[in-house]
Amino acid sequence: MNEYDSEKVAQLLCEARQLEMTNTPEDADVIVLNTCSIREKAAEKVFSDLGRLRELKEERPDVLIAVGGCVASQEGTGILKRAPWVDIIFGPQTIHRIPELMRERAQSGKPQIDIRFPEIEKFDHLPPPRKEGPTAFVSIMEGCSKYCSFCVVPFTRGPEFSRPLGDILAEVSTLAEEGVQEITLLGQNVNAWRGQLDDGSQADFADLLEWVCDIPELERLRYTTSHPLEFTQRLIDAHAHLPKLASHVHLPVQSGSDRILAAMKRGYTSLEYKSIIRRLRAVKPGISISTDIIVGFPGETDQDFAATMKLIEEVGFDGSFSFLYSPRPGTPAANLSDEVSQEIKTERLHILLAATDAHSAHIADSMVGSRQRVLVTGHARKDAQELAARTDNNRVVNFPGSASLIGQFTYVTISETATHSLRGVWRASE
Ligand code: SAH
Numbered sequence: 001m002n003e004y005d006s007e008k009v010a011q012l013l014c015e016a017r018q019l020e021m022t023n024t025p026e027d028a029d030v031i032v033l034n035t036c037s038i039r040e041k042a043a044e045k046v047f048s049d050l051g052r053l054r055e056l057k058e059e060r061p062d063v064l065i066a067v068g069g070c071v072a073s074q075e076g077t078g079i080l081k082r083a084p085w086v087d088i089i090f091g092p093q094t095i096h097r098i099p100e101l102m103r104e105r106a107q108s109g110k111p112q113i114d115i116r117f118p119e120i121e122k123f124d125h126l127p128p129p130r131k132e133g134p135t136a137f138v139s140i141m142e143g144c145s146k147y148c149s150f151c152v153v154p155f156t157r158g159p160e161f162s163r164p165l166g167d168i169l170a171e172v173s174t175l176a177e178e179g180v181q182e183i184t185l186l187g188q189n190v191n192a193w194r195g196q197l198d199d200g201s202q203a204d205f206a207d208l209l210e211w212v213c214d215i216p217e218l219e220r221l222r223y224t225t226s227h228p229l230e231f232t233q234r235l236i237d238a239h240a241h242l243p244k245l246a247s248h249v250h251l252p253v254q255s256g257s258d259r260i261l262a263a264m265k266r267g268y269t270s271l272e273y274k275s276i277i278r279r280l281r282a283v284k285p286g287i288s289i290s291t292d293i294i295v296g297f298p299g300e301t302d303q304d305f306a307a308t309m310k311l312i313e314e315v316g317f318d319g320s321f322s323f324l325y326s327p328r329p330g331t332p333a334a335n336l337s338d339e340v341s342q343e344i345k346t347e348r349l350h351i352l353l354a355a356t357d358a359h360s361a362h363i364a365d366s367m368v369g370s371r372q373r374v375l376v377t378g379h380a381r382k383d384a385q386e387l388a389a390r391t392d393n394n395r396v397v398n399f400p401g402s403a404s405l406i407g408q409f410t411y412v413t414i415s416e417t418a419t420h421s422l423r424g425v426w427r428a429s430e
């Protein structure tokens with residue numbers, strides 16, 4: 001999501017202010033830090049980055065420094081107190097206002113702050129999608145209204161609201177017509193999306209998937225992130241009858257213990273979570289499931305952790321983003337007392353990561369010898385002579401092949417596994 005927002009900021013500044021992108025801060029006239037506050041470590045990073053920029057600002061006072069994203073949203077003027085050399089502070093819902101804030105900064109000579117949540121305004125004022133390669137993100141909803149007890153997102157990104165159906169379909173069509181083959185629909189909880197139809201009735205996320213898949217030029221569709229709460233049977237059935245829908249769902253579970261899930265205010269039990277997975281696999285055998293897990297939520301006992309390990313074993317996740325719980329200011333869980341030591345939490349995380357990594361490697365091994373339909377996204381990261389492609393189940397495959405394949409779907413046979421990728425063989429006849 002932040003990648004999407006950063007891209008829009010860059011696009012907006014390039015178009016509105018005739019700026020060019022550079023990766024070297026010393027060359028820049030405008031420096032934008034787009035920040036994340038999901039965990040403390042990410043939030044603290046911005047202040048160390050700002051510390052480094054202080055010198056640069058002293059040498060070249062004309063350089064404009066902007067801080068955006070969720071740390072900006074949460075800290076507001078607090079950023080100016082700690083780093084008075086910052087010129088502009090904007091939030092996740094006001095990225096479209098940067099050019100205006102820059103103008104106001106120049107006119108007033110004072111730092112400018114806008115961290116409001118003016119709802120749908122953001123979508124109406126962002127530049128149209130721009131094609132860069134065969135894949136693209138399309139944002140379909142913003143914010144979050146779930147209020148999980150550990151999470152800062154509802155406070156930093158504001159409440160859930162859906163982007164209008166017509167706008168989404170127009171954006172996907174434009175991208176697909178320009179040659180984008182694979183689109184990822186983006187939102188905090190994409191399955192909370194609701195649309196208003198002309199006859200006054202309401203459409204849900206399963207309807208949206210269907211309409212997006214109807215766009216002829218589009219070849220493959222993904223979405224992230226979905227929430228177990230609104231993972232309806234209609235959405236599960238969409239996976240059965242929409243062949244363009246990739247064979248992968250990222251569905252954060254957070255914990256396998258019902259006690260912890262209740263304390264997190266997730267609104268489902270581990271049995272309900274497993275039921276979704278079982279029904280998904282029934283309609284789409286082999287679908288890959290990845291998840292997010294929080295280790296060390298306040299009061300997590302050995303028994304709770306064992307329940308999470310059991311769930312991992314039972315589901316067999318294809319991948320997981322697992323982190324230690326990080327107390328976030330303003331969230332209810334931040335006030336909970338916690339007797340479990342940091343040492344035990346870290347040990348649990350290591351045990352959990354070893355299990356999820358082993359399972360992910362096991363799935364990769366089982367793909368060796370199989371023929372996979374892949375979208376060639378570009379050159380391989382480590383070896384520019386090779387190509388990089390993405391499988392239906394969201395794995396990266398590197399293989400030797402002609403650059404003319406970039407941007408196209410093709411078939412490769414998986415030959416071996418590497419740490420976080422696969423290797424493949426491509427044959428012209430295939
Ligand atoms: N909307 C999705 C994802 C939310 S944020 C959902 O609710 O499932 C992305 C991930 O960050 C979460 O799934 C969670 O695992 C992690 N996260 C959020 N707050 C956290 C915290 N306080 N400490 C550690 N991890 C956190």
